[in-house]
Amino acid sequence: MKQMLLVFSAVLALAASSAFAQQEHEHETPQPPRLKWSFAGPFGKYDQAQLQRGFKVYKEVCSNCHSLNMVSFRNLADAGGPGFSMAQAEAVAAEYKVKDGPNDQGEMFERPGRLADHFPPPFPNDQAARSANGGALPPDMSVLAKARTYERGFPWFLFDIFTQYQEQGPDYIVAILKGYAEKPKDMVMPAGMNFNTFFPGHAIGMPAPLSDNQVQFDDGTPGTIDQAGKDAAAFLTWAAEPHLVARKRLGLQVMIFLIVLSGLLYFTKKKVWHDVHAHPELLGGQATKEPKLTRS
Amino acid sequence: MSGHSTYQPQNGFMKWLERRLPIAGLIHSSFVAYPTPRNLNYWWTFGGILSFMLGVQIVTGIVLAMHYTPEATMAFNSVETIMRDVNYGWLLRYLHSNGASMFFIAVYIHMFRGMYYGSYKEPREVLWILGVILYLLMMATGFLGYTLPWGQMSYWGATVITNFFSAFPVIGDPLVTFLWGGYAVGNPTLNRFFSLHYLLPFVIAGVVVLHVWALHVVGQNNPTGIEPKSEKDTVPFTPYATVKDSFLMAVFCIVFAWFVFYVPNYLGHADNYIPANPAVTPQHIVPEWYYLPFYAILRAIPNKLLGVCALFGSIGILAFLPWLDTSRVRSGRYRPLFKQFFWLFVACCLGLGWLGAKPPEGVYVIAARILTLYYFGYFIVVLPLLGIFEKTKPLPHSISESVLAGDVPLGASAPPPRHG
Helix, strand or coil, rough: CCHHHHHHHHHHHHHHHHHHHHHHHHHCCCCCCCCCCCCCCCCCCEEEEEEEEHHHHHHHHHHCCCCCCCCCCHHHHHHCCCCCCHHHHHHHHCCEEEEEECCCCCCCCEECCCCEECCCCCCCHHHHHHHHCCCCCCCCCCHHHHCCCCCCCHHHHHHHHHHHCCCHHHHHHHHHHHCCCCCCCCCCCCCCEEEECCCCCCCCCCCCCCCCCCCCCCCCCCCCCHHHHHHHHHHHHHHHCHHHHHHHHHHHHHHHHHHHEEEEHHHHHHHHHHHHHHHHCCCHHHHHCCCCCCCC | CCCCCCCCCCCCHHHHHHHHHHHHHHHHHHHHHCCCCCCCCCCHHHHHHHHHHHHHHHHHHHHHHHHHHCCCHHHHHHHHHHHCCCCHHHHHHHHHHHHHHHHHHHHHHHHHHHHHHHCCCCHEEEEEEHHHHHHHHHHHHHHHHHHHEEHHHHHHHHHHHHHHHHHHCCCHHHHHHHHCCCCCCCCCHHHHHHHHHHHHHHHHHHHHHHHHHHHHHHHCCCCCCCCCCCCCEEEEHHHHHHHHHHHHHHHHHCCCCCCCCCCCCCCCCCHHCCCCCCCCCCCCCCCCCHHHHHHHHHHHHHCCHHHHHHHHHHHHHHHHHHHHHCCCCCCCCCCHHHHHHHHHHHHHHHHHHHHHHHCCHHHHHHHHHHHHHHHHHHHHHHHHHHHHHHCCCCCCCCHHHHHHHHHCEEEEEEEECCCC
């Protein structure tokens, strides 16, 4: 019997190891490099200056093709976000033309944006977006940072629970933004597609969106691809998870509460069970009623 | 629920009520005076944790339903509105989505505990079968709920899983059309899934009552697997079990909170943040983690109908466990060989879970077939034969003897006189 078990475990181990070997084979797309983010970890917070820079990248570059449908102008002034003042957010909104109506004459009209408006999309519909982008549909960016990831593989995916690694999305976005390269000679690229090292299958519809110094940051930060890409990814993370700071702050309070509660309950349990453990020969139910009479 | 009530109403109103509706007496006899074996370990606290999680899911779910729109073009956005604009909506939703996973973690521990200590054996067969029914209802509820955010995995997961039924000859296709309310997963599907997702938790709550009732009739099993023989072997539920359950529940909440506040999307799938799109099939359609072992079994079998039968069989076989295990000894503690096969079985389930998330190709399929063979072999071959051939260790005469042997040096002093 024992031998049978041994043989069986050996077969399992073999199957598992060959599975890993094969998995490594499949990894033609490299893993995006892991970056440092201010919002990572249990005490993570968004870096306001970074979000403001990222917003500028979004406004000047991404928003030409990508919508941000679920984000409102008022969100720019929300706590835990980019930290614009209400007046600044209002000014940003006013720069946009928003379609409204119908008015009293039954006609649609355009007006300047207000705080309550959502960011207006660059194209009136998906068909228009496709037609302007060689058939590819630029995805909405509202939850993009949570909708993109890459496979971590065994055993890393288990460690991620404990290290709280949740930033696969922004890491992937930065890798894509920086991942444009010359295609290998032997690769046949479909018309209108571009080679990207980190895109699954390597053929991506979006042409390289960033170039050095394309975006001039107001705070004097150099607008390298590296910087602009990272800032844009941080902004998209905020857009996808606007309550992250509140969540982690509340999380800390809940954790402290639960750890104290568990401690108190542990000692209560120890006290309550003390007599049962100390005098197991006693009748359990009676042990607490007359604890002093147990040994004499 | 257990014998006659020893409850003594304290004041006039309670006396008045007790003569008309003895509900306080019922609660007292079920959750205060109810005798529990004194040697229960922490694996026995998961029943309480499961009731707590059911409560969490129902409360958060009811509030979420106040803000959610079960309509195909609006569902995804309404979930995002909850996440962004509803006060503490992000908390409710992360509690609910991670709560489902915690619920399943707890139920798997609870089930493996039952399997290790032989809690399904005579006279607890009905208790066990009610548990299997609860597990099935949980699986259905979890699946229906996962459809509601109407992301890519919601949509395609629902498509793949409902398509299982199309494997059945003749009735298959009409049945699937009936389930969908159309010729593809669409708005009618979403509507009925929402309705059923709201209904089933209350069905679960009802079966939980039966489960607890059955438990209180036959009494709890315990790590020795021998029935309490005297009052010496038990302690009253309150305060002993209550405080022990509360402690582990708080510890469990720490794990729960870790997921909710720090890695809330870890157990989900990134593709579910892409709105459902019938025109684009995701590269790998993966169900939620708690179905993965069964998904691996399904895909291990090359024939669709047989695969679906194996999938349902792998859960259905649990209901026959009380009769498949022929051993007269209940607890795995006294079954040296069973112990090894049991842990292999746990490893097998984890392995199947891992394979369920992998593409069904090459060596993954071969590994899944080996593990599927062991999964069924455990129930159909190993357990029936072990009962006949295994040489078990001697059992203690009573729970208190086992406790005495383990907890204090024997012969330190003569037992003091019993009082009361």
